[in-house]
Amino acid sequence: MVQSSILGFPRMGKLRDLKKATEAYWGDKLSKDELLAEGKRLRLEHWKIQKDAGVDIIPSNDFAYYDHVLDHIQMFNAIPERYSKHGLSTLDEYFAMGRGHQKDGIDVPSLEMVKWFDSNYHYVKPTFQNDQTFKLHDDPKPIRHFLEAKEAGITTRPVLLGPVSFLHLGKADRNQNVDPITLLEKLLPVYEQLLKELKKAGAETVQIDEPVLVFDLPSKIRDAFKPAYQKLTALQGGEGPQLVLATYFGDVVHNFDVIDAALTNTYAFHVDLVRNPEQLEKVAQHLGSKQILSAGVVDGRNIWKNNFKRSIELIESAVQKLGKERVIVASSSSLLHTPHTLESEKNLDPEVSDWFAFATQKATEVAIIAKAVTEGASSVKSQLEANAKSLEARATSKRTNNPEVKKRQEAVTKEQHERKSAFPTRYDQQKQHLKLPLFPTTTIGSFPQTKDIRIQRNKFTKGEITAEEYEKFIEKEIRDVIAIQDELELDVYVHGEPERNDMVQYFGERMDGYVFTTHAWVQSYGSRCVRPPIIVGDISRPAPMTVKESKYAASVSKKPMKGMLTGPITCLRWSFPRDDIHQSVQAQQLALALRDEVVDLEAAGIYVIQVDEPALREGLPLRSGSEREKYLSWAVDSFKLSTAGVKDSTQIHSHFCYSEFQDFFHAIAALDADVLSIENSKSDAKLLKVFIDEAYPRHIGPGVYDIHSPRVPSEQEIKDRITEMLEYLKPDQLWINPDCGLKTRQWKETKAALSNMVAAAQSFRSQHSK
Numbered sequence: 001m002v003q004s005s006i007l008g009f010p011r012m013g014k015l016r017d018l019k020k021a022t023e024a025y026w027g028d029k030l031s032k033d034e035l036l037a038e039g040k041r042l043r044l045e046h047w048k049i050q051k052d053a054g055v056d057i058i059p060s061n062d063f064a065y066y067d068h069v070l071d072h073i074q075m076f077n078a079i080p081e082r083y084s085k086h087g088l089s090t091l092d093e094y095f096a097m098g099r100g101h102q103k104d105g106i107d108v109p110s111l112e113m114v115k116w117f118d119s120n121y122h123y124v125k126p127t128f129q130n131d132q133t134f135k136l137h138d139d140p141k142p143i144r145h146f147l148e149a150k151e152a153g154i155t156t157r158p159v160l161l162g163p164v165s166f167l168h169l170g171k172a173d174r175n176q177n178v179d180p181i182t183l184l185e186k187l188l189p190v191y192e193q194l195l196k197e198l199k200k201a202g203a204e205t206v207q208i209d210e211p212v213l214v215f216d217l218p219s220k221i222r223d224a225f226k227p228a229y230q231k232l233t234a235l236q237g238g239e240g241p242q243l244v245l246a247t248y249f250g251d252v253v254h255n256f257d258v259i260d261a262a263l264t265n266t267y268a269f270h271v272d273l274v275r276n277p278e279q280l281e282k283v284a285q286h287l288g289s290k291q292i293l294s295a296g297v298v299d300g301r302n303i304w305k306n307n308f309k310r311s312i313e314l315i316e317s318a319v320q321k322l323g324k325e326r327v328i329v330a331s332s333s334s335l336l337h338t339p340h341t342l343e344s345e346k347n348l349d350p351e352v353s354d355w356f357a358f359a360t361q362k363a364t365e366v367a368i369i370a371k372a373v374t375e376g377a378s379s380v381k382s383q384l385e386a387n388a389k390s391l392e393a394r395a396t397s398k399r400t401n402n403p404e405v406k407k408r409q410e411a412v413t414k415e416q417h418e419r420k421s422a423f424p425t426r427y428d429q430q431k432q433h434l435k436l437p438l439f440p441t442t443t444i445g446s447f448p449q450t451k452d453i454r455i456q457r458n459k460f461t462k463g464e465i466t467a468e469e470y471e472k473f474i475e476k477e478i479r480d481v482i483a484i485q486d487e488l489e490l491d492v493y494v495h496g497e498p499e500r501n502d503m504v505q506y507f508g509e510r511m512d513g514y515v516f517t518t519h520a521w522v523q524s525y526g527s528r529c530v531r532p533p534i535i536v537g538d539i540s541r542p543a544p545m546t547v548k549e550s551k552y553a554a555s556v557s558k559k560p561m562k563g564m565l566t567g568p569i570t571c572l573r574w575s576f577p578r579d580d581i582h583q584s585v586q587a588q589q590l591a592l593a594l595r596d597e598v599v600d601l602e603a604a605g606i607y608v609i610q611v612d613e614p615a616l617r618e619g620l621p622l623r624s625g626s627e628r629e630k631y632l633s634w635a636v637d638s639f640k641l642s643t644a645g646v647k648d649s650t651q652i653h654s655h656f657c658y659s660e661f662q663d664f665f666h667a668i669a670a671l672d673a674d675v676l677s678i679e680n681s682k683s684d685a686k687l688l689k690v691f692i693d694e695a696y697p698r699h700i701g702p703g704v705y706d707i708h709s710p711r712v713p714s715e716q717e718i719k720d721r722i723t724e725m726l727e728y729l730k731p732d733q734l735w736i737n738p739d740c741g742l743k744t745r746q747w748k749e750t751k752a753a754l755s756n757m758v759a760a761a762q763s764f765r766s767q768h769s770k
């Protein structure tokens with residue numbers, strides 16, 4: 001029998017229940033026990049959904065209160081002393097590492113948070129000491145959750161992040177220089193102990209994720225797999241469970257020597273056949289003689305309905321090679337990156353909702369595909385027919401094509417991608433025009449999205465207040481943030497983005513070619529969720545999207561007002577993109593729509609325009625090589641096409657967060673933005689060296705403080721950071737700003753942090769103008 005399996009389920013719940021409970025706990029409105037009870041309720045609900053869908057192999061330990069990598073950090077006691085020394089409860093210590101802690105005399109910033117592979121999910125980076133040791137938690141979560149499911153009558157397959165990925169995804173702590181992979185020997189006994197305890201608890205199989213296998217790996221990482229998996233697979237069938245080694249988000253063909261040398265003894269091997277179906281042939285050849293193939297054919301990263309015919313063909317070809325008992329039909333990755341259920345979408349046009357499958361529907365999809373292969377197509381005849389009909393309807397729908405957009409794309413020229421003059425000429429004009437001081441201060445765009453803002457927007461969406469009332473409310477918010485920026489003495493202002501629900505969703509809602517949902521939330525980090533709009537057809541801009549608010553803000557501001565747009569790649573990547581045309585085509589459509597917006601902003605008197613591209617790095621193919629260069633070429637082109645229509649005197653900014661910028665520095669440079677702001681406060685300032693090494697000529701604002709934490713940085717701390725930055729950047733090149741937008745923060749901490757930031761900048765300004 002071909003079994004079905006899911007690699008992980010979304011954690012938030014149907015109505016973002018986990019987000020609400022966690023934030024209530026942080027706000028002292030829910031007790032620890034109540035939060036834990038809510039977690040348990042959600043886990044049971046999610047296991048039941050998968051069971052009811054007919055999934056044979058259901059995961060546990062995929063649930064996390066903040067992040068699954070952080071769970072492992074705590075479970076292995078890889079907790080830096082600055083968190084462990086305060087005697088916080090296990091839960092509070094966990095949240096302190098995730099989001100910092102500034103309470104009751106304790107003041108500790110969070111650990112660094114970075115992108116999970118090429119997704120919009122963020123994980124907490126394991127951070128190691130030179131004398132790092134590991135110890136298994138007394139009451140390990142995977143065992144607790146396995147037993148919890150067992151008690152509810154569901155035998156699950158616990159999921160662990162594998163030891164090599166755990167180390168490779170981590171880093172040495174600040175002022176430490178340990179190479180994480182050298183800690184493998186110390187870490188393995190903890191994995192062995194955990195596996196044994198899981199087996200004792202009754203877990204017959206364990207999914208062990210080694211997603212780093214999709215990267216091009218340095219030899220020391222490749223070499224680490226053999227000793228690691230010799231130890232762990234030796235336990236199989238004896239003291240330990242059978243191991244299902246899982247990879248996702250790419251192919252593993254380039255790492256076959258590692259797989260042959262180290263991984264063919266694992267009980268099963270999971271590969272992502274959505275990203276790369278061609279690897280099936282080769283993977284099947286490289287499997288150990290008894291090893292099972294877990295074939296990821298249901299997309300864990302997008303919302304399109306599965307193509308059953310194609311998936312069944314793929315699974316049948318695997319069955320021909322391996323036999324039914326050696327093939328599992330699976331989601332390509334965890335479903336963490338997809339929304340909970342399509343059933344909640346009451347406002348979607350049925351024509352398009354019929355094209356989608358969210359996590360709950362995907363669970364049914366894996367079960368149907370497995371049944372079709374096990375029992376024959378006739379056993380699921382009606383489901384297969386409905387699927388074929390739906391795919392046909394989408395392929396022929398009028399919603400997908402807009403000939404006007406195609407015509408405009410055909411007419412795009414090379415010249416449209418270039419600014420009129422080179423940076424030195426542009427900068428001379430911008431200097432005269434904007435008259436900014438040395439070390440100009442600014443923010444990245446958003447100011448706190450208060451409860452009141454969300455309530456008013458909600459009322460407007462529901463028709464409880466009129467468009468005029470909402471507009472007046474937004475104008476008042478804009479005036480308020482301008483008054484605050486006056487008080488703070490910032491130099492380049494923003495309007496605060498109060499009208500935006502989200503920086504991508506907002507633009508999606510204003511462009512043709514998109515549809516949006518009401519409940520399709522996806523976890524982005526911690527308790528924060530996003531509701532990606534869905535690109536279903538060719539994209540165009542029916543009318544200006546931001547000009548009214550920016551123009552109003554400029555009219556009531558005495559300092560330069562920065563217009564604020566989300567760039568084409570970020571709009572694309574933080575939406576659910578189409579899978580029927582190449583992403584470069586969608587990016588160019590977005591770029592043309594944004595180009596019109598940039599030009600309209602300039603015409604409305606906005607002479608500083610920021611086009612955010614935080615997702616540019618995330619889109620980079622995970623393996624180096626020609627695919628990366630191809631991606632960067634069209635991605636950079638789309639940014640340039642969207643921004644190059646302005647005069648030399650208009651200053652173009654761009655912003656990046658959540659990314660290690662060194663490995664795509666040349667692409668950032670190629671954007672030709674006049675000013676870049678980049679997240680940097682949690683990274684080593686040494687990383688800025690690339691700007692000197694590459695003789696970067698334009699201006700840069702490396703973030704001086706972390707915005708994910710409510711913690712307020714002191715003026716001295718910011719000054720120290722600026723001093724470090726000046727080792728790598730010239731004074732007249734440096735802007736002073738936070739890491740990213742302030743929408744998730746409260747006003748109290750925002751004002752305090754910005755006030756310290758401006759004071760630090762002013763102090764440097766006066767020193768340097770002497």
Ligand SMILES: CN1c2c(nc(N)[nH]c2=O)NC[C@@H]1CNc1ccc(C(=O)N[C@@H](CCC(=O)N[C@@H](CCC(=O)N[C@@H](CCC(=O)O)C(=O)O)C(=O)O)C(=O)O)cc1
Nearest residue numbers: 120454455457458501502503504524527528529530574744
């Ligand atoms: C910069 N980041 C972003 C990423 N991706 C995006 N798509 N957007 C981003 O900004 N990726 C990288 C980072 C990740 N960072 C963040 C930061 C902040 C959030 C966040 O705050 N998310 C909000 C939800 C935002 C939103 O769309 N809000 C809507 C709906 C609000 C709502 O919940 N309404 C209530 C009713 C009103 C009420 O009573 O409060 C309801 O529907 O029940 C809005 O503002 O209108 C979050 O809260 O998680 C995400 C990623």
Ligand SMILES: N[C@@H](CCS)C(=O)O
Nearest residue numbers: 444445446612614741
């Ligand atoms: N302008 C946006 C950028 C976030 S990446 C903001 O400030 O929230």
Ligand SMILES: [Zn+2]
Nearest residue numbers: 614657740741
């Ligand atoms: Zn940002």
